[in-house]
Amino acid sequence: MLTKQLVTLLDTSRNCPARKFSLQGPRFLRREVFWQAPAAESVIDWLCSWQVPEKFYFSDKNGQYEIAGLGSALTLSGISRKKAAEALSGLWSRHPEAVVFGGAAFAENQLPAGEWKDFGCFRFTLPVVELRRIGSAMRLAFNYPLYCASDDQIAQSSIPPLNQRLSHDAASSALRQILAAMDRARVPYAPAAPAAVHTLNLFPPYKGWDAMIVKALENIRAGVIDKVVLSRKMVLTAREDWNIDPVLMRLAQIRDDSFVFLYQTGRGSAFFGRTPERLLKLEGRSISVDALAGTRPRGRNQTEDSLFETELLQSPKEIEEHRIVSRYVETRMHQIARNQKTLCRESILKLKNLQHIFTQHCGELRNGHHVLDTLACFHPTPAVNGHPAETARNLILQWEPYDRGWYAGPIGWMTGEAAEFAVGIRSALVHGNQLHIFAGAGIVPGSTPLSEWQETEDKMQTMVRAAGAGLEIRDFKVQPSPKSSTGRMRAE
Numbered sequence: 001m002l003t004k005q006l007v008t009l010l011d012t013s014r015n016c017p018a019r020k021f022s023l024q025g026p027r028f029l030r031r032e033v034f035w036q037a038p039a040a041e042s043v044i045d046w047l048c049s050w051q052v053p054e055k056f057y058f059s060d061k062n063g064q065y066e067i068a069g070l071g072s073a074l075t076l077s078g079i080s081r082k083k084a085a086e087a088l089s090g091l092w093s094r095h096p097e098a099v100v101f102g103g104a105a106f107a108e109n110q111l112p113a114g115e116w117k118d119f120g121c122f123r124f125t126l127p128v129v130e131l132r133r134i135g136s137a138m139r140l141a142f143n144y145p146l147y148c149a150s151d152d153q154i155a156q157s158s159i160p161p162l163n164q165r166l167s168h169d170a171a172s173s174a175l176r177q178i179l180a181a182m183d184r185a186r187v188p189y190a191p192a193a194p195a196a197v198h199t200l201n202l203f204p205p206y207k208g209w210d211a212m213i214v215k216a217l218e219n220i221r222a223g224v225i226d227k228v229v230l231s232r233k234m235v236l237t238a239r240e241d242w243n244i245d246p247v248l249m250r251l252a253q254i255r256d257d258s259f260v261f262l263y264q265t266g267r268g269s270a271f272f273g274r275t276p277e278r279l280l281k282l283e284g285r286s287i288s289v290d291a292l293a294g295t296r297p298r299g300r301n302q303t304e305d306s307l308f309e310t311e312l313l314q315s316p317k318e319i320e321e322h323r324i325v326s327r328y329v330e331t332r333m334h335q336i337a338r339n340q341k342t343l344c345r346e347s348i349l350k351l352k353n354l355q356h357i358f359t360q361h362c363g364e365l366r367n368g369h370h371v372l373d374t375l376a377c378f379h380p381t382p383a384v385n386g387h388p389a390e391t392a393r394n395l396i397l398q399w400e401p402y403d404r405g406w407y408a409g410p411i412g413w414m415t416g417e418a419a420e421f422a423v424g425i426r427s428a429l430v431h432g433n434q435l436h437i438f439a440g441a442g443i444v445p446g447s448t449p450l451s452e453w454q455e456t457e458d459k460m461q462t463m464v465r466a467a468g469a470g471l472e473i474r475d476f477k478v479q480p481s482p483k484s485s486t487g488r489m490r491a492e
Helices: 006-012 043-048 081-094 168-184 206-221 244-253 302-313 316-336 371-378 389-399 449-466
Strands: 027-036 055-059 065-070 074-077 100-104 122-126 129-134 137-147 197-203 227-238 259-266 269-275 278-283 286-297 337-350 354-365 410-414 418-423 427-431 434-443 488-490
Touching (some): 006 027, 027 081, 027 168, 043 055, 055 410, 081 371, 100 259, 122 259, 206 227, 227 389, 244 259, 244 269, 244 449, 269 410, 269 449, 278 371, 278 410, 286 302, 286 316, 286 449, 302 316, 302 337, 302 354, 316 354, 434 449
Antiparallel strands (some): 027 137, 065 129, 074 122, 100 122, 100 410, 197 227, 197 488, 227 434, 259 269, 269 427, 278 286, 278 418, 286 354, 427 434
8 A cells, every 4th residue: 555656545535624613723624544565565665765855753662553644734932831632632632643843952941953943843744745654553644734824834844834724625636736746856765875974063062072071060969950961872874864864774784772853844855763762652641751871882782781781780970960850851751740659760771872761750630731841841851951950951052162052852743632742863964965963961970071971872773783884983983092182184
């Protein structure tokens, strides 16, 4: 089925009438088609075959489901969270099953600039084409606006703003034209040649990193903060624009307990990654939130791996770093949920290259909490920010020499019935011919600049390899010396 043209699938779809009539919020034509695949069809292969500006993807940790989207029927950005929540509630009152992809900046009250300007403080998109796989059950949906108020279409791109209400026939005709244009832009996916990287830049270089860690430890000793999570990035500059599809495919082929995500706002502008950390999952009123902090590498063999695990669980520094996060999540759960319970307390989550201490908190969400308000309740956790939260965030914004943008922010999907958002770590931003790769480390008593530099280097390695640039980080090794004042290197 996934090899068929979108126009052909539109002809086999059924109309989904609105479940509730309301004069408020955006109104949409929505059509769906369902089928049971004899074997699981690859959603990510399908997604990468479309050469369209806007693409979206999210897969769960164990591969049980994938969700993808093409184009934008509605994009909410540049408005208040309250207005966005109202528009989403209006959409879901009619079509509660409609999937909206989106994310938000680490610091939601600061407008991202530079390479992040297309993303905004937050951005949520209802795609024109929406594909879901749960096991081998497939669901394809098409969305086209019949009417949207002007402030519901701040960042519209696939469809021009509507000045008048459309009939279903007019919307169906317009939708068919858009799908036909998408069909013409389809090219079967084929692995591309690795990017030719010629320059690597580090922000900050080791000297700047050393200074940040020293300042953080001074503030911890002075009792200003208990923990702060500091990050750095490397920027790989290629001779041509980065092709996101093969990088995303390589990330998806890794088999470990992580989400894979993509939010592409246009050609040459995409935020993507493979993150082990769930921010929250909603199913009806049920909510679960992860606490993930404390890190060691994987061993070269089972004996060494077990030694690293034991070392992790017996390290006072790593245990306290984890408990700061877990206590924060538990406190927030008490504010918005009832019947709380804790699962997998301080267990070990093993990934391909790293292992972490992991605790899961669950409960039943109280009435009156919109998914956007629930996200705001937990983000940012001390796993990506620190504690106390406001002080740690202010120090991060003051010390880090670049804009985090959506790095370490919430990224995921939501419907009127469910939602799942991960934390946008182990991630990268494509901006033209630049690939920005991010990693962070929690600074607590016992941290050292060199050990935290090495931890962030280990976290970056998966993305560097997925980039397929034929590079290892050690090819650009920065010797941690006080004399190191530059983070710019060139591949020979």
